[in-house]
Amino acid sequence: DAGITQSPRHKVTETGTPVTLRCHQTENHRYMYWYRQDPGHGLRLIHYSYGVKDTDKGEVSDGYSVSRSKTEDFLLTLESATSSQTSVYFCAITDKGGSYNEQFFGPGTRLTVL
Amino acid sequence: AQKVTQAQTEISVVEKEDVTLDCVYETRDTTYYLFWYKQPPSGELVFLIRRNSFDEQNEISGRYSWNFQKSTSSFNFTITASQVVDSAVYFCALIGNKLVFGAGTILRVKS
Numbered sequence: 001d002a003g004i005t006q007s008p009r010h011k012v013t014e015t016g017t018p019v020t021l022r023c024h025q026t027e028n029h030r031y032m033y034w035y036r037q038d039p040g041h042g043l044r045l046i047h048y049s050y051g052v053k054d055t056d057k058g059e060v061s062d063g064y065s066v067s068r069s070k071t072e073d074f075l076l077t078l079e080s081a082t083s084s085q086t087s088v089y090f091c092a093i094t095d096k097g098g099s100y101n102e103q104f105f106g107p108g109t110r111l112t113v114l
Numbered sequence: 115a116q117k118v119t120q121a122q123t124e125i126s127v128v129e130k131e132d133v134t135l136d137c138v139y140e141t142r143d144t145t146y147y148l149f150w151y152k153q154p155p156s157g158e159l160v161f162l163i164r165r166n167s168f169d170e171q172n173e174i175s176g177r178y179s180w181n182f183q184k185s186t187s188s189f190n191f192t193i194t195a196s197q198v199v200d201s202a203v204y205f206c207a208l209i210g211n212k213l214v215f216g217a218g219t220i221l222r223v224k225s
Contacts, residue, residue, distance in 0.1 A: 033213075042118075042205055042215035043159075058212075090159065102149060103213065105159040 003027050004106035006091050012112045019078040021109050023091030025071075031094045032074040033103060034058075034066060036087040043090060049074055081113045116141045118208050118216035126222045127196050135191040135204050135219045143167075143210030148182065148189040153203040153218070165189065196223045 003026030013019050023032060031050055035043040035058075045058030047066040055066050063085060065077045078085055088110050092103040117140040127133045139148065150162040163173065165182050173180045177194045193200050201223045206216040 040217050042207075042217045044215070045213065088157070102161045102164050104161065105151075108157050108159075 004091060004093055004104060006089075006106040006109045008109060009107065010110045012114065013081055014114050015082055016080050019081050019111065019113075021076045021089055021091075021111070023074045023076070023106055025074075025091075025093050027093060027095070027104075028071060029093040029095045030071075032068065033092040033094075034064075034074065034076045035090045035092065036060065036085075037090060037108075038087050046076065046089075081111075083113050085111065086113045087111060116143075116208055116210055116212065116214045118206050118214050120204075120206055120216035120219050122219045123217075124220040124222070126224065129198060129223055129225050130195050132192060132194050133196050133221065133223075135193075135206075135221065137189045137191065137206030137216060139187050139189065139206070139208045141208060141210045146208060146210040149207040149209070150180065150189075150191050151205045151207065153205065155202070159205075162191075193221075196221075198223050198225050 005024045007022045033048040034046040036046055037043050044060045046060055046064050047055055047058055049055045049068040052068055052071055067075045088108050090108050091106040094101045094103045119138045122136055146167045148165045152160045152162055163180055170182050179192045181190045201221060203218045203220050205218045208214050
């Protein structure tokens with residue numbers, strides 16, 4: 001199994017509070033991704049990173065920011081959480097983001113915004 | 115634009131039945147890859163297969179088989195002699211310039 005962990009695994013927070021989710025990998029892979037999973041939508045890409053301090057937006061990036069100061073860590077921040085951001089968040093890694101390799105996923109973080 | 119359609123929202127079968135999960139995709143890329151992932155009730159996403167756009171050979175892995183047809187833009191997944199442990203959500207995905215997932219098909223296998 002790819003060495004990917006996510007923390008926390010579960011979080012309940014209130015509308016308007018900031019939230020940071022962490023993805024940690026031990027594979028030294030260059031590419032990291034954040035997705036959200038919602039019923040009827042599959043997984044949708046929020047942000048991705050192609051190296052330390054190199055990030056870009058996905059299809060549902062509004063309300064989210066990311067940072068990657070080390071190869072192994074990719075942080076997803078909700079500056080002011082809203083109920084529409086209640087979801088399951090998955091981190092993924094791949095060693096070659098542009099050459100169509102499969103992505104390996106972390107265990108997920110279930111976030112509830114009340 | 116890239117799109118993946120899994121028209122079957124939910125399928126229920128009885129153990130030992132064969133079941134096919136449909137996946138239809140849209141892309142303008144000439145080079146692309148198709149994937150299937152499994153998400154069991156425990157929630158993790160498990161990679162099953164990757165197929166590139168230049169290889170239309172069918173693939174078989176144990177009870178699993180995949181049928182890729184560019185002419186119909188389909189990449190269907192068949193489970194032969196289904197088992198209760200096959201119960202999961204199955205996602206088809208496409209990567210051209212980005213990775214796009216279908217909405218998933220819930221498969222329930224009853225004993």
